[in-house]
Amino acid sequence: MKIGELSRETGVSARLLRYYEEQGLLTSYRAEGGHRRYDSGAPVVVRRIRTLLAAGLPTKVIKDVLPCVSGSGDVLDACTLGHLRERLTILDAQLAEIGATRDALAAILTATERAATVAA
Secondary structure: EHHHHHHHHOOOHHHHHHHHOOOOOOEEEEEEHHHHEEEOHHHHHHHHHHHHHHHHHHHHHHHHHHHHHOOOOEOOOOHHHHHHHHHHHHHHHHHHHHHHHHHHEEEHHHHHHHHHHHHH
8 A cells, every 4th residue: 555545544644654654663665666555454553553642652662562552552462561551650740740830820820810909
């Protein structure tokens, strides 16, 4: 299948498909004339990549866990547990940081509104 066909079938731009290939997530071969060709399983691989990206996994982790994916990508083999736990820990830390940032901004807003009320 040509890159344009894969793009149409998956809804993923050709540019992004090339990026997945550069990252080692998707493989192609060159046909006569140098055109990229993908095997019939490529749409499934692209859907799995999209599922894992939507779950917040970076491409470097996806590269490691992709061989352990079966089905649509929402259930992975046990070999991925370490990667998944690590990523969840990172996301939890980011959420805590965002919460602290939000609280700091809310405090500044409250103080500013109080000062504006007093000044008026």
